[in-house]
């Protein structure tokens with residue numbers, strides 16, 4: 001049964017309906033096979049782009065959908081309920097546009113944002129390195145000032161859509177320490193930029209995650225976003241929004257696992273009754289439902305604060321922590337509800353469980369979310 005959502009406008013209700021229609025047609029039928037074959041969902045991105053679903057939280061003047069975060073995140077949730085890898089890539093694409101939208105000059109925005117938000121291009125976000133994940137300030141990839149711009153040397157890791165994206169929001173070192181990082185917008189075809197082979201992952205296998213190697217790649221000065229040395233604060237500001245995207249994806253995944261588990265529990269019989277009618281199992285499902293509703297409530301709270309222009313960094317971390325832990329628990333319990341069948345690839349719940357795990361790790365592990373929350377409490 002579709003989630004009964006509280007939406008702010010008629011337009012938002014139509015948008016959710018449109019998303020469900022498209023996702024049922026272009027995501028749902030292909031998710032399992034494409035994940036198994038590690039096949040890139042090119043057609044899916046094209047369809048989402050054509051429907052305007054790749055630019056929702058950005059203003060119309062740049063070709064965006066002008067939707068509040070509250071609505072954009074619920075769209076992401078609907079996508080994730082059909083195909084988590086695609087929803088993650090959509091969230092990362094939004095994240096990759098954030099630095100230019102918030103910190104770019106009007107001239108940079110006019111030149112590049114409309115194309116990035118056109119639905120024809122996909123963006124990637126390149127902060128992490130092999131030795132610098134949680135400790136992003138330890139990154140080493142270097143941007144050396146040269147005549148007319150910067151020369152980039154070094155390697156990046158863990159890039160969602162690496163080798164597939166059309167542009168990369170890159171963080172590289174222009175000086176020492178945490179104030180020595182800068183943000184750049186790198187077109188995919190840049191000479192001296194190459195990508196490693198996709199990581200062999202536990203889940204989200206249809207969308208590649210790769211390393212990138214920069215070998216003397218030249219970027220014109222105009223490709224610097226924000227001021228030199230402002231990179232880390234740009235990266236973290238973008239991640240506040242990105243974390244909400246991941247919270248929404250995790251909620252969609254958990255909702256789907258719950259829906260599948262409830263449907264199965266109404267069909268499957270043991271001891272002469274539907275298993276849902278055994279109180280011990282009914283309570284497992286009830287806890288799953290409570291976890292999904294709580295996850296949604298926390299990300300919506302943070303999103304509404306963001307939409308109202310209020311600080312929301314702590315609430316974004318709470319949402320990421322609560323929703324992704326919920327996704328892990330709910331998907332694991334869904335496997336339990338399916339019994340032995342849950343442990344096989346005959347049903348998708350084992351995939352949901354594998355997919356849920358990464359949501360606790362990327363865009364700041366859940367230990368790092370606790371750090372953000374604790375620091376805010378200690379202020």
Ligand SMILES: Cc1cc2nc3c(=O)[nH]c(=O)nc-3n(C[C@H](O)[C@H](O)[C@H](O)COP(=O)(O)OP(=O)(O)OC[C@H]3O[C@@H](n4cnc5c(N)ncnc54)[C@H](O)[C@@H]3O)c2cc1C
Nearest residue numbers: 125126127128133134135158159160209362363364365367
């Ligand atoms: C599938 C996938 C996709 C990704 N996509 C992207 C992407 O698109 N762009 C990008 O930039 N990055 C991406 N990442 C990288 C991801 O954000 C990092 O993996 C993550 O931030 C953790 O960094 P790490 O792997 O280096 O782990 P580490 O930082 O080495 O952490 C290892 C463990 O130590 C814990 N830990 C570390 N520091 C502390 C601390 N201070 N207190 C308590 N515990 C701590 C962590 O929580 C974790 O459990 C992706 C990763 C994966 C696996």
